[in-house]
Amino acid sequence: MSLPANILCLGAAHFDRTMQCLNPFVPAASNPVKTLHRKPGGVGRNIAVHLRLLGCNVGMAGAVGRDGDGGQIVQSLSEIGIDTRLLDRLPGQHTPGYTAILNTEGDLALGLMDAETYDSLTIEHFQSRLGQLKKWNWWVADANLPVETLAWLSRNKGPIPFCAATVSPFKADRWKEIIGDVDLLIANRIESEILTGLNVGSQEDAVKAAGILHQKGTPQVIITLGAQGVVTLNRGDVAFWAPLPTRLVDANGAGDAFFAGFTAAAASKPGDFDYAVSRGLAMASLTAETHGTTVWDLNVQTVEERAKQAVKQAL
Numbered sequence: 001m002s003l004p005a006n007i008l009c010l011g012a013a014h015f016d017r018t019m020q021c022l023n024p025f026v027p028a029a030s031n032p033v034k035t036l037h038r039k040p041g042g043v044g045r046n047i048a049v050h051l052r053l054l055g056c057n058v059g060m061a062g063a064v065g066r067d068g069d070g071g072q073i074v075q076s077l078s079e080i081g082i083d084t085r086l087l088d089r090l091p092g093q094h095t096p097g098y099t100a101i102l103n104t105e106g107d108l109a110l111g112l113m114d115a116e117t118y119d120s121l122t123i124e125h126f127q128s129r130l131g132q133l134k135k136w137n138w139w140v141a142d143a144n145l146p147v148e149t150l151a152w153l154s155r156n157k158g159p160i161p162f163c164a165a166t167v168s169p170f171k172a173d174r175w176k177e178i179i180g181d182v183d184l185l186i187a188n189r190i191e192s193e194i195l196t197g198l199n200v201g202s203q204e205d206a207v208k209a210a211g212i213l214h215q216k217g218t219p220q221v222i223i224t225l226g227a228q229g230v231v232t233l234n235r236g237d238v239a240f241w242a243p244l245p246t247r248l249v250d251a252n253g254a255g256d257a258f259f260a261g262f263t264a265a266a267a268s269k270p271g272d273f274d275y276a277v278s279r280g281l282a283m284a285s286l287t288a289e290t291h292g293t294t295v296w297d298l299n300v301q302t303v304e305e306r307a308k309q310a311v312k313q314a315l
Contacts, residue, residue, distance in 0.1 A: 005055075005056040005057065005263075005267035005268045006057045006058075006267075007051055007056050007139075008060075008061060008133060008136035008138065008140070009044040009058065010044060010141040011118075012041075012042030012043050012096065013044060013045035013060060014040070014042045014045070014064070014097050014098060015072075015097045016039055016040070016041025016252075016293060017037075018039075018291075019033040019034065019035050019102070020036055020102040020104070021102065022034060027110075031101070037291060040076050040077075041098055041253075042098070043144065044141075044142045046256035046294065047142075048140075049294055050294065050298070051260050051264050052082050053295070054298070055264075055300060056264050056267065059083035059085070060082050061086035061087060062118070062144075063088045063093070064089055066093065074089065086133070090117065090120055095117065096114050096116070097113075098112070100252045102252065105248070106248055107251050113168070119146060121146060122148070122149060123148055123152045125149075126149065126152070126153070133153075134158065137161075138161050140163045140165060141163070143164075143165065143171035143174040143175060144171065145174075151181075161184065165186065165259055166185070166195075169194055172190075179216045179217065180217025183219060184220045185221050185222070186258065186259050186262070187221075187223055188223070189226070192209040192223045196208075196209045203231060203240055206225060209223060210231055211238075213233075214233050220232075220273065222262070222277070224255060224258060226243075229241055229242045230258075232273070234273040237273075237314075238314070238315045239314050240315055241281060241312055242313075243281070243284075244281050244282065244285040244309050245309065246285040246289060247289050250291050253287050253293025254287045256287075256293060257287035257293075257295070258284040260283055261280040262277060262279060262280030263276075265278075278310035282303045282309075283303060286306060
């Protein structure tokens with residue numbers, strides 16, 4: 001039975017700029033690039049938009065500057081039906097931004113993030129809004145929020161499922177001390193290394209890392225391994241999922257799309273973990289075939305058809 005999915009995304013909403021190297025990427029050097037696009041982005045926002053395109057009721061909580069970029073972000077979310085009443089425009093602040101540099105194959109070579117405004121999302125910022133936060137059935141929080149805020153949210157969520165988006169290797173450790181207080185964690189290989197202290201170079205290593213995170217109290221753990229597939233742990237049930245056939249164009253945003261696909265499915269069919277994983281894989285695949293972080297012509301039928309290719313291998 002499908003249920004209405006009411007999901008609040010807490011975290012980053014800013015502008016993404018994506019450029020691609022014309023030659024093999026060289027660190028510490030000037031690399032000739034071409035600009036692919038400048039579009040609204042941010043982990044929380046990316047997840048929120050795909051959730052909305054999948055038919056969920058979605059809210060966005062966070063902060064932007066009281067500038068042109070901030071106004072454009074709020075407007076772009078409102079236009080597709082996302083509730084932005086908890087997305088504040090802060091005076092005296094500028095809207096953050098992310099720049100992605102892709103290599104010639106379309107994979108991320110370097111990411112640059114200006115996120116100072118997100119430091120304003122303190123416990124005090126959210127305390128008076130707790131009643132509004134609790135009107136949503138699911139929370140998805142990204143690690144652009146300060147660690148103290150993430151901890152406060154985990155303590156005050158009550159029965160609401162609390163889903164952790166790691167964002168990047170640099171910010172993943174913000175979840176480290178409260179990992180046992182989240183209901184779902186999705187992390188890539190490097191982020192799982194930071195959270196566990198293990199070297200995650202293989203499927204077997206990912207299984208060990210998922211086990212450690214589960215022992216710390218997280219009931220559902222997903223570790224994405226890029227072209228190697230996905231390892232999942234659902235309350236002791238461990239499995240491997242091969243990546244779906246994909247014509248790679250731009251891998252940037254595929255992880256956020258997986259999160260959205262999984263969460264939308266999990267919220268609409270509670271308890272059907274495998275169903276949610278297959279939809280996450282489908283969303284990641286479709287997004288990797290698209291320039292930018294959003295599949296604007298998305299429809300549920302396309303996701304369902306792609307998800308049919310998902311294969312679970314119990315471990």
